[in-house]
Amino acid sequence: MIEDKNPARTPIENLGEFGLIDFITKNFDISHDSTIKGIGDDAAVLKHDQFTVVTTDMLVEGVHFDLSYVPLKHLGYKSVMVNLSDVYAMNARATQVTVSIAISNRFPVEAVEELYDGIRLACKTYGVDLIGGDTTASRSGLIISVTAIGEQNEEKIVYRKGAGDGDLLVVSGDIGAAYMGLQILEREKAVFKANPQNQPDIETYSYLLERQLKPEARKDIVKLLEDLEVQPTSMIDLSDGLSSEIVHLCKHSEVGMTIYEDKIPLDPTVITACEEFNLDSTTIALSGGEDYELLFTVKQEDFPKIKANPSLSVIGHVVDASYGMNLVTRGGEQIPIKAMGWNSLKED
Amino acid sequence: MIEDKNPARTPIENLGEFGLIDFITKNFDISHDSTIKGIGDDAAVLKHDQFTVVTTDMLVEGVHFDLSYVPLKHLGYKSVMVNLSDVYAMNARATQVTVSIAISNRFPVEAVEELYDGIRLACKTYGVDLIGGDTTASRSGLIISVTAIGEQNEEKIVYRKGAGDGDLLVVSGDIGAAYMGLQILEREKAVFKANPQNQPDIETYSYLLERQLKPEARKDIVKLLEDLEVQPTSMIDLSDGLSSEIVHLCKHSEVGMTIYEDKIPLDPTVITACEEFNLDSTTIALSGGEDYELLFTVKQEDFPKIKANPSLSVIGHVVDASYGMNLVTRGGEQIPIKAMGWNSLKED
Structure with missing residues (x-):
């Protein structure tokens, strides 16, 4: 800036x-x-x-x-x-x-x-x-x-294909921050255009900006899984948004998935920023892209190996394809998941 | 068109x-x-x-x-x-x-x-x-x-490095045609702009246009060399022009080269087109790019294996680095070779 x-x-x-x-x-x-x-x-x-x-x-x-x-x-x-x-x-x-x-x-x-x-x-x-x-x-x-x-x-080697019924769905780190970082940058750009003398107030959101501007690929997670002797059954990275990647895993593995809203790992600043921007944080987590976290499935028997790890969150599990892909909300409601990721070829 | x-x-x-x-x-x-x-x-x-x-x-x-x-x-x-x-x-x-x-x-x-x-x-x-x-x-x-x-x-595997004193310099196919094809296309574009009703007269130069618009990479030469049991000592492809690629081979192999103007393989239509455009065909062969032929050196003892092959022309030989890179003209004059290839980053 x-x-x-x-x-x-x-x-x-x-x-x-x-x-x-x-x-x-x-x-x-x-x-x-x-x-x-x-x-x-x-x-x-x-x-x-x-x-x-x-x-x-x-x-x-x-x-x-x-x-x-x-x-x-x-x-x-x-x-x-x-x-x-x-x-x-x-x-x-x-x-x-x-x-x-x-x-x-x-x-x-x-x-x-x-x-x-x-x-x-x-x-x-x-x-x-x-x-x-x-x-x-x-x-x-x-x-x-x-x-x-x-x-x-x-x-x-782990493909998108390979998730089996009952496997646990795991995500590394936290999600939605890169998308909110982009919102902050876009807002500051608009503010700067309107008044070039204005100094940007971005310190509160430094984590979000870092996630957008300088993401880190999760080399450490590949190493961690090896150390824990956990072989994922399927895996994808989060570039286009959680919902879109879930759709990919399900399509390739020919399964369904159920995920739980209250299990989605969000950084507190994502929640604060979402409130400020009047956005629903779950929607951001599902649709915001560019987190570059890893989303993968593991066999249930591997649960003890990963459950205590602060870098890993179990957010759901694999079900039969006939159940489809669903989000269970905090209120217990079941909502179908659709791919809602970012697409550079669509008009804005 | x-x-x-x-x-x-x-x-x-x-x-x-x-x-x-x-x-x-x-x-x-x-x-x-x-x-x-x-x-x-x-x-x-x-x-x-x-x-x-x-x-x-x-x-x-x-x-x-x-x-x-x-x-x-x-x-x-x-x-x-x-x-x-x-x-x-x-x-x-x-x-x-x-x-x-x-x-x-x-x-x-x-x-x-x-x-x-x-x-x-x-x-x-x-x-x-x-x-x-x-x-x-x-x-x-x-x-x-x-x-x-x-x-x-x-x-x-053959690198740019590896040419040794006395090795023969060989080029596949013929060169300069892709560059002349581009000249024809640019001329026809100018003619079309001036008079859209004008029908382009390009049949005479179909070989040049094909070399420019639909080049063929020399997979067959790699196969041929294998069949002939010839292992080149150094190799590069002709993308930026003969002089530029000679400079690369010499620089990497720490040698000099002498090439002979009368040995450079030119298609007759290149000569015709050069006359029409008032260009020197040797200059075009040296500086025109995009021929995608292979330029390589072989040991002298391999000469009998390649000499009769219509796809291969010996155009010179490797000398000590102290002699530098030179073109011997038809008149017997010796002219230093400089890299004169195409550079997208230079202003036109």
Whole structure:
């Protein structure tokens, strides 16, 4: 939100494509034994002894992010996180990423550097190697396309398919915060537009902003489940919202699910913010996306292993497909769950 | 070039993201044993027994392609080709691709279908599986980001590094045609703008147009080299132009190269078109990009195996780095070679 009025501005065309790639990649180290060759050839070369998992996501300016309030460093970090999250949702270890950007020449080299500072921080923190990518001009906004690669033993990989009748539905962390963070940012943007002298009051909601601007993929949960010797029967990450992901798990596993409103883990600031915005917190938890928590099912016999863990909440259980997907409210009412997640292709 | 004035136009938002993905992917089959899980989970799952190669390229409307003369089906095909070409440049077999697109709602579903028709044709023809991707809205143009994955034995993989003193420099096919195809298309576009009734006269140059609009990655050359039992010492694909790729091979291999103007393989129509456009065909061969041929070095002892092959031309040889990179002209003059390839980040 704070803008340096006199930033250093080196035009990208001063470097050219190869110069820019050299500049960007000079501070990236290779840490994995499985990376035989990283950046610098026609293709990277990997040696995976186990199964390889591959996922890709694209972030588009004006659709997925608004640079008027998203710092480029955070954006770089988040663009890696959303992809690693998909690798962890397979119960795999993330090992490599490629990052491609299309960028207009309104961005100076310093802006690209900030973006890659975030990408580098994400790679370093999560122990993944940047092994390639593409850097090109764009006629308008910034586009970031990331592919993440991971590794896991065949028998440890967890699909969306696999949930069985009676399994428990578990979610990591808490949900709804990223969506409320976005609401705060959008409100402050509107306030700033109306009165640029106004100082934003965002301290109360720092947790929500962090969840929106700098999400963390749950590498730790994959590790935790391994340590607890819990093998999930199905798993997905929460990118589009809880209801949408429940629909995916049920569809792939050919089951139904019942979840309980009072079991949904909400941070207290989500509840406060929802009151302030006059929003129903359960609706936000069900429909708000971008939490990047893991949603998975475990066999009932694993319940003792997970029940005391503060990072895990059992929010429901798997039922026969004929029961469908339902939310049991605090009042005991049963409401059908529909996919209500975010869709970039729908008109606003 | 021929436009249907009354095409069917189904708005993309009618389908939504998941609907669009289902629609796009319904006609893609999985053919590789190494594809354990393709589209439809958080990540694809692969089983590669050998080393894995990974490469990615992004194509941006207005930078890499102009939809006023590039049919969407060709664009889809080409977007896969440019990536497979990088896999083949590692002397590897291409096995899987992911394709992500950002598309504005000015495109109807039928346009997306055409694009994916080209992608499907490329996958089918080259025997690769589409295993994932992302589909998102764009605020302006069309962006296509492809990641290609391949497989090869450790000892068969060829890097840019590895060319040794005395090795022969070989190029597949002929070069310069894709660049001249682009010149023809740009000219016809200008003519059409000036007089929309004018019918384009492009039949003479159909080979050049095909090389520009529907390039073929040289899977066959990787196979040929295997059949001939020739293991290249270094290799790169020709995307940015011969001079630029020679510079890459020399830089990575820490050698110099001498190439001979009269050995550069040119199609007769390239020479004709160059005369018409008043361009020097050697300059076009050196600087024009997008031929997607393979440029590689082989040991001298392999010369008998390749010399009779119509798909391969020996254009020079490797010398000590101290000699630098030089072109020997038809007149016997020696001219230093500089990287003069295309750079999307430079101003036009």
